[in-house]
Amino acid sequence: MTARQWITVTLLLMPGLGLIVWLIGTVVYIAFAQSFGLYNINGESALTTAYWADLLGNNIYLRSVRYSTYIGVMSAIFSVVLAYPLAIWLRKPFTGSMTIGSILKAPLLVHGLVAAFLFVNVISYHGILNQFMQWIGIWDGPHRLQNDNNAIAVLILQTWKNMPFALLLLTGALQGISDDVLDAARDLGAGSWARFRKIIAPLTVSGMQAAIVIIFIGAVSDFAFQVIAGPINRQSLAQLMVGYKGRGDWNSAAVVGATMIIVALFGSAILAGLSKIVMRGRLK
Amino acid sequence: MIKKLLISTAVIVATTQMAAAADLSSMSWDDVVTQAKEEGELTWYVWYLTDDLRRAAKTFEEEYGITVTIPEGTMEGNLEKLYADKARKTGDIDVFALGWDSYTSVDLSAMFMPLTALPKDDNRVSDLAGIDAGEYAFAFWGNQTGIAYDPTHITGDDLPQTPKEFAAFWQSHPEKFGFNYQNGGSGPSYYQNILRVVSGADFSDPSDSKEHLAALQPGIDFFNAHAENYVITASNADSITRISDGELWMAPAWEDHLAGLQNRGEVRKDIKFYIPEMGMNGGGNGVSIPLNAPHSAAAAVFINWLISPETQTVFNKEFGTAPMNAAADDSFALIPNAMRKYSTVSPNKPFRSAMEAKFTEEVVQQR
Structure with a gap:
């Protein structure tokens, strides 16, 4: 291309891509700069690795990294695993499939905070679940289920919220598979598992990767579910970042923010690669 | 120019x-x-x-x-x-x-x-x-932090006043006392004052030096020794809600927060409040x-x-605020004026921030 053509293409891309790059770029740049002592809100700015060194030697920070990664990975896996059979079921329209699909996607319309508060009400000490379990005689007395140490409540909420999103992407990918291909496989003697393993999985891997990556990024940076329903003895990265910011320690907050970006970036790349290997049996 | x-x-x-x-x-x-x-x-x-x-x-x-x-x-x-x-x-x-x-x-x-x-x-x-x-x-x-309690389970004479009495309550009534360590200052006021009394550290010194923080160790050990018997709640509001719900019998709270919730009918009106003699933060x-x-x-x-x-x-x-004009009528307060002598001053930063981080790491995250 000539220089003139390059300029034309660049100018044409500027309104859309330029805005995105500028908006994301400035935020990421400032977060990383603050994590190294620059752009100080309080006090003098000076380039230093002290904030990273402090946090890398801090158990609270390291546990937060592990915990948020755990929540991100498990939420993405659970959401996709639950969405697959539903997407296969809803692939071909049948009477009522539209209604079922709409009901399944309803959590997308409910804000996470609302869902978290409702869920806490359900599992609270004298909540519906405890009362029901006692009524049917399984439990003798109420159990303390709120803020469980294994973050089961957070994983339930994440899966409830994100599964419809995975379902949306996977249904689209599945509906793109021709009936002829599946019928041919059936004619050649492929059972349900073989059709899933050798046709559906490889042909829907792109949709699945998109779902797993987007859900992972959202769950890694979760704040709302964690604060309301999460374990007390663990802090998510977002929770830790808000804590530092609340104490006026913007540099440490920036380190945690930059960590979230790094974990989201590398974690989603690893998950996308692994999911391709699992679904196709190879990386390429 | x-x-x-x-x-x-x-x-x-x-x-x-x-x-x-x-x-x-x-x-x-x-x-x-x-x-x-x-x-x-x-x-x-x-x-x-x-x-x-x-x-x-x-x-x-x-x-x-x-x-x-x-x-x-x-x-x-x-x-x-x-x-x-x-x-x-x-x-x-x-x-x-x-x-x-x-x-x-x-x-x-x-x-x-x-x-x-x-x-x-x-x-x-x-x-x-x-x-x-x-x-x-x-x-x-x-505003004043103190302890909200369910009078159907505990009466005025049995209210714990010192760390030793709180430990005895935790042991005799496991998982009936809760406090928050974040999302509100009532729980932090409670554990900070326990740390102050048990450790004897100087809370008027704002220094976050290693020596100053190390002085808190007896208090940290105190909480860890009784970890199984108390509950950590999610926030100020969560503590009060769980007392109102009957799950907890006692929890730290803000006087004005509790009074406001009671006035709006959001929690039980019979929940009572006191400032323990060991002191809790006011401001x-x-x-x-x-x-x-x-x-x-x-x-x-x-x-x-x-x-x-x-x-x-x-x-x-x-x-339910403590009046900030001496000529005002404070007869609607949850506590008598005489009890306000137990109000203590919150420690200053950076010591307070460092103490909160230490408590989170060495008590909360060890559970």
Whole structure:
């Protein structure tokens, strides 16, 4: 291309891509700069690795990294695993499939905070679940289920919220598979598992990767579910970042923010690669 | 040239601000009220209970015909707005509310005008919890942490007063006592005072040195030794809700928070409150007028109304606050005045922040 053509293409891309790059770029740049002592809100700015060194030697920070990664990975896996059979079921329209699909996607319309508060009400000490379990005689007395140490409540909420999103992407990918291909496989003697393993999985891997990556990024940076329903003895990265910011320690907050970006970036790349290997049996 | 322009602008801004402040101080109170009515409006930056405070301000609006606008915002967000507005000739804030312990980190004379225009009243409070705001702020909201308890399970004589008695309660009633370590200051007030009493560390020293933090170890060990017998809750509100629900029998709470929830019928009205003899943190919130307030006379009249005995009596009744005017009636408070002698002062940063981080890492995350 000539220089003139390059300029034309660049100018044409500027309104859309330029805005995105500028908006994301400035935020990421400032977060990383603050994590190294620059752009100080309080006090003098000076380039230093002290904030990273402090946090890398801090158990609270390291546990937060592990915990948020755990929540991100498990939420993405659970959401996709639950969405697959539903997407296969809803692939071909049948009477009522539209209604079922709409009901399944309803959590997308409910804000996470609302869902978290409702869920806490359900599992609270004298909540519906405890009362029901006692009524049917399984439990003798109420159990303390709120803020469980294994973050089961957070994983339930994440899966409830994100599964419809995975379902949306996977249904689209599945509906793109021709009936002829599946019928041919059936004619050649492929059972349900073989059709899933050798046709559906490889042909829907792109949709699945998109779902797993987007859900992972959202769950890694979760704040709302964690604060309301999460374990007390663990802090998510977002929770830790808000804590530092609340104490006026913007540099440490920036380190945690930059960590979230790094974990989201590398974690989603690893998950996308692994999911391709699992679904196709190879990386390429 | 640019330097000259900048200096000239700074001088003009400074003199205009000083003139505004001086104008108000040199006026009679009647003239201030007249000017306030001419201004006709004011904006109050306050970060909590905004709906309730808008309702409370209606009385002022009806009395003076001055409209009060309360925008939404957090305390940190409001502070950032105050700093961002500092260089403007005329800002957006008329009355600025701030947590009393934050006055130590703000240059009061550089940010606020002296409240000398207000009629003299020795019953007001400008020196609270060991922090003297001088003539730049008055307390309008007194709050106190203590222990909320369910009187159907525990009576006045059995209430724990010291760390040793709390430990005995935890042992005899496992998982019936809870406290939060984040999302609100009542739980932190509780564990900080236990740490203070058990460890004997000097809480008046703001240093976050290793030696100072190491002195807290007996208190940390105390909590870890009893870890199985107490519950850690998610927030101030969660603690009270779980007492109301019958799950917990006792938990730290803010006096005004509990009273507010009870007045609105959101938790049981029979829940009681006390300050243990070992002490728990008390404090309050204050109000000031920024130097570049657009309606400074209206702001002065509003503050005079806000900290009057009448308004403070209403606040005590409606919100359960400790009155910040000695002439106010405090008979609606959850606790008798005599109990307030157990109120302690919150430790200062950076020691407090370092202690919170240590407690989180060595107690909460070890569970």
